[in-house]
Amino acid sequence: MTVVAPEKPVRRVGMISLGCPKNLVDAEIMLGQLQAESDVVLTNDLDDADVVIVNTCGFIDAAKQESIDTILEVAEKKGRGVERLIVTGCMVQKYRTDLQQSIPEIDAFVGLDHLEKITEAVTGVVDDAAPVKRKMSVRLYEDLPRVLTHGTAHAYLKVSEGCSNPCTFCAIPQMRGKFRSRSIESLVREAQQLQAAGVLELNLVAQDTTRYGEDLGHAHGLTQLVETLLRETDFRWIRFLYAYPGSLDWSLFELMAREPRFASYVDIPLQHVSANVLGRMRRPGSPSEYREMIARMRSLVPDLTIRTTFITGHPGETPKDFGELYDFVEWARFDNMGAFVYSAEDSTIAARMPDVPTRKTAERRRAKLMELQQQIALSRNEARVGQTYDALVTGVCEETEHLLEGRIIGQAPEIDGRLLINDGIDRLPKSLPAFARIEITDAHPYDLVGAVVA
Template identity: 40%
Template sequence: MKTRTLKKDKVNIITLGCSKNMVDSEVLSGQLRANDIDVVHESGKKDHNIVVVNTCGFIDKAKEESINTILDQVALKKGGNLDKVYVTGCLSHRYREDLEKEIPEVDAWFGTMELPLMLKQFEADYKAELLGERLLATPRHYAYLKISEGCNRTCAFCAIPLMRGGHISRPIEELVKEAEGLVRKGVREILLIAQELTYYGLDIYKQRMLPELLHRLADVKGLEWIRLHYAYPSKFPLEVLDVMRERDNICKYLDMPLQHASDPMLKAMRRQITRAEMTDLIHTIRERVPGICLRTTLITGFPGETLEDVEELKGFLQEHRFDRVGIFTYSHEEGTSAHGLADDIPAAEKQRRAEEIMEVQQEISFEKNQEKVGQVFRTLIDKKEAGRWLGRTEFDSVEVDNEVIIHSKEKLPIGEFVYVKITKAYDYDLEGEVVDAPEKS
């Protein structure tokens, strides 16, 4: 018997993919810790004997990264450096049978909703009383709050419903309790996530309840910022804008993936909205919440996309001047309705189109950042890196948006707010200096 097997188990969780996966890993960590099992997240110390890989199966690149990570861990097991390798998450949920045959060295595979089954591998009990309790893998001052699971939308390109199932909202009381617990741990900002925020409540309350949820969360004492990610544009509940305008701790920030702008593409993608309707919605959002930061995500290279469609998308960006834009190249996913179409655009051409579109956005982003020079922003300090302090404004989310670079000889408190005057602007970042809080008018 190996000496290491006589030691107490230590589990390392490796998380791939989106923030929703991150929350799942945090919940697993909390359950293991409650069962007196030592657990870490993405540890580099190599003092663990068990690994759980939480995979992503969203697009081809994510699948490849997940499989490579699994193979790396299997190699460590073969070399005697690990006792067990378990795999969970979206890739495992979707391709379990194939993966079991291809990588038999993995000790067990689990789907996205099989946490209790996974715990049995550790001879651990699922503790329902820990609802909302998690070990944060993020810095202690911000956390993701997943308000629902799954999705009822039928977008032609998306395989998420195949991996996560239909939409299931979490009760408001449960979410408020979790938010209160996060604040007690030192969290100042929560980022609301779901496959589709605006559908929240339709299943359990029979009406869209995101506005009510926001009001309840805004009442949580000590919660400084509430940020909205992944809103669907069709039938957007406009009452959300009133809450955002009325409540000071709800960031004037909205992440609303639009995916495309040409009507033929929107129809082919099954987005249930037209360009004209999106334009009306954008104008309404900006009228009701002056100064709001709008982030969107786009897809290029969808089957049948023409160069005219690309030009229309570029024109749409120039017309609406979004603050933040992310872009994906189309991935041909089995089980989606688009998989029946010919994937007729070469990968290199998809990438060329994406880069061409982002060149348009890069210029817009630079111009918008230049407008911020001389302004003062309340800024949350995230970390110190390479001798510089890095923070974010109300208009910037974690990892995907601008950072504020601050040069300061004084130690700045990580997880606290300071006021920063912007002195320089780049395409995607700002630079500034700490100043006194502006006087309230």
């Protein structure tokens, strides 16, 4: 008689990744590890998942609350389909003990230093949720596989980990450790793998991309990296996000001016311009220095798209400080801008500072700033009507199947507006994503409308 052992049930794993692109890369690494090491099926349908991973964000209060709400929503499904709940990401690094005590439905935690342990957490080898002794992450993940979760139109390449900037309002260094760069060789390998997978646009991300290579002894590290990627890959668009004004390298813009594949785009969160507030933030700059910087950028790259972000209501921000910020935005006429109300983060220097504007005041200032930016963005977009651009057409519009959507080079994925395509669709290749020539026919404050011309 032959005894046949029962088959081991295949686990169906779903993931919810919250927060920034850097966190998304971590999520894709964990999914790649799962796929390589275990007999699991990855699913986008959480109602069909036996195991759900929540990859949390801990940047500001709103992000932390979203993470907690998401964990609780999944916890309610325990025993009704979901067998295991795994929590990963930044909140694990800083609030692991609190989460363990307040949400006992969590089966296991995976910290930023232990992404490779995700398989053990999912399969149940690791059942305890004991707090880690070290809170700060120090690891770099240079050669682990990734599963792309957002298709092949674009992908993110994380060039470094951590941050050594002393911003008083930010807790990221406490969670992700000091700044440390990956090797150029590992980044080129990963970029080539992404290209082989069909990715069309490569976006370089980090807490501070402009500092890339500094710890490796490179004087112009990011420029050297981009030059190498341009030489060793065939991506149509390569862009970098998260520039820091104190470590800006002008050779980047010189390269941008002569290399059409290096996107004429800079994302540089200034956070404020008032010398008083910047001093409290422990960030470099002043209104005059930032005006000179913006002018020089546009002089070097005339078709440059500039994106930035600001914080309203930081401790010590006076009406005069906000007036300086408002006047600066009116002068700079940014293509894309975001504004956030200050959020006091645990164990940061700013959280102990006096003279904090009321929430109502901070929100009113933010609304006023965004109202101004909306007018500027509409004016800038209206100037594009009648112009023709290369565009990356990504697929069917989320809101209606009668439109396609995509982006021109001045629209970064997920954070900027979209290009909505309502005419000439028959000229596109059958398989998307793909590049096409688009004529802009209409403009909105954040989105553009266009027709395919080639």
